[in-house]
Amino acid sequence: EKKHKVTIVGSGNWGSTISKIVAENTRAHPDVFEEQVQMWVYEEDVTVPRDSKHYDAVAGDKPQKLTTIINDKHENVKYLPGITLPSNIVANPSLVDAVRGSTILVFNLPHQFIAKVCDQIRGHIVPYARGISCIKGVNVSDAGVSLFSEWIGDGLDIYVGALSGANIANEIAAEKWSETTIAYDPPPMDSRAPSPREGSPNPSVTVTEAVPGLRHRDARGRTSKTKLTGVPAAYPPLDHECFRTLFYRPYFHVQMVSDVAGVSLGGALKNIVALAAGFVDGRGWGDNAKAAIMRIGLMEMVKFGKEFFGETVQSATFTETSAGVADLITSCSGGRNFRCARKAVEKGISVDEVERQDLNGQKLQGTTTAYEVNSFLKARGLEKDYPLFTAVNDILRGKKQVDDIPALVAAVDD
Numbered sequence: 001e002k003k004h005k006v007t008i009v010g011s012g013n014w015g016s017t018i019s020k021i022v023a024e025n026t027r028a029h030p031d032v033f034e035e036q037v038q039m040w041v042y043e044e045d046v047t048v049p050r051d052s053k054h055y056d057a058v059a060g061d062k063p064q065k066l067t068t069i070i071n072d073k074h075e076n077v078k079y080l081p082g083i084t085l086p087s088n089i090v091a092n093p094s095l096v097d098a099v100r101g102s103t104i105l106v107f108n109l110p111h112q113f114i115a116k117v118c119d120q121i122r123g124h125i126v127p128y129a130r131g132i133s134c135i136k137g138v139n140v141s142d143a144g145v146s147l148f149s150e151w152i153g154d155g156l157d158i159y160v161g162a163l164s165g166a167n168i169a170n171e172i173a174a175e176k177w178s179e180t181t182i183a184y185d186p187p188p189m190d191s192r193a194p195s196p197r198e199g200s201p202n203p204s205v206t207v208t209e210a211v212p213g214l215r216h217r218d219a220r221g222r223t224s225k226t227k228l229t230g231v232p233a234a235y236p237p238l239d240h241e242c243f244r245t246l247f248y249r250p251y252f253h254v255q256m257v258s259d260v261a262g263v264s265l266g267g268a269l270k271n272i273v274a275l276a277a278g279f280v281d282g283r284g285w286g287d288n289a290k291a292a293i294m295r296i297g298l299m300e301m302v303k304f305g306k307e308f309f310g311e312t313v314q315s316a317t318f319t320e321t322s323a324g325v326a327d328l329i330t331s332c333s334g335g336r337n338f339r340c341a342r343k344a345v346e347k348g349i350s351v352d353e354v355e356r357q358d359l360n361g362q363k364l365q366g367t368t369t370a371y372e373v374n375s376f377l378k379a380r381g382l383e384k385d386y387p388l389f390t391a392v393n394d395i396l397r398g399k400k401q402v403d404d405i406p407a408l409v410a411a412v413d414d
């Protein structure tokens, strides 16, 4: 019997937190997983902060490799300071080495870096690997909009699900209770995993070989070009139970669903709304205005999902799961996009400037997502149908003011 080897691709604020959760669980379930968890770290020279318990007066402010600090001190002093990571996490600066032989790949890095990462690992992973994307963003190209789960999956010829929820990393790293949503809906050949699709084959059938020519229907119900290779029967099934086991902690409750598009879009689009919430809060308009932004934003999120991912996306994913309304609320209360947008308005500087000044290398996803979604809508003449998304983009680009928001969103609502 073989065990699953797990690699976390990414080690930022959320990447390090998810690595902690996963490493606690690989240790707790040695029958299913190899204990050691590989964490790929984008290597950089880091100075240990003077207020850190790992600050060494002898070494002083001399920069050290981030991977060396993590492996020696079991703390990511730059992106998740003050949190002890399990010692079975190995920080690895080599992407290719970190993913080698892993059957489970967890993608957790800012969405602007994923294309380069996928280019580097293509051809270096086992063909029967499966992935989970924790990335909050959408991939926009001339061809249209796609989810990072399906885009990574297509690029690497593997199946990738999505994890998203009301999950501010620092709270979870401190083991404060929260919920998350994992969407995993592999195509029928991965038939040991429960598939909700009508006509899916008998879930008890074990497929160990690739089915030549089998095409995977993606989150939009379209036939994807990915040709999947079956997971060898020697491994524990890579199904809902397996992924729940990998991510569930007493402080991190997991709901497994099948709506990959809804879960991914909730996490991506709420970042645009959180910027708007920060804008109105920065103007001092109070809680009613912020609630109005959340209401209008949620409606645009559902509309976007239905319009462009209509075949499989479920409204209930937006209104009932942690990846939907709960993430919207937490992000509009204390997320980085919200906080940076609020400060930008208060100080009269750009959101990008606040990001550079305040986040110590952490990356906002809302600003790029607002631009990307806008270019997608604009190309289709649909900006007016999404007045809040459009207003956020126009404010970021200096074409509109925060004071214009009420009139801009009223135009469609009335």
Ligand code: NAD
Residues within 6 Å of the ligand: 010, 011, 012, 013, 014, 015, 016, 041, 042, 043, 079, 108, 109, 110, 111, 113, 134, 135, 136, 137, 167, 168, 169, 170, 361, 362, 363, 364, 365
């Ligand atoms: P982060 O904001 O901490 O980003 C910094 C990371 O980017 C670091 O690991 C850094 O090494 C890496 N990086 C910098 N330059 C790079 C490059 N050129 N190539 C590759 N990597 C580079 O990251 P995060 O918070 O872990 O976010 C990852 C994803 O998780 C995002 O999509 C985010 O929306 C999502 N998310 C974040 C939180 C949170 O609270 N932080 C919660 C839920 C989801």
Ligand code: 13P
Residues within 6 Å of the ligand: 136, 165, 166, 167, 168, 169, 271, 274, 327, 330, 331, 334, 335, 336, 337, 338, 364, 365
């Ligand atoms: P920010 O990236 O805005 O901090 O949001 C974090 C998050 O996704 C909370 O669920």
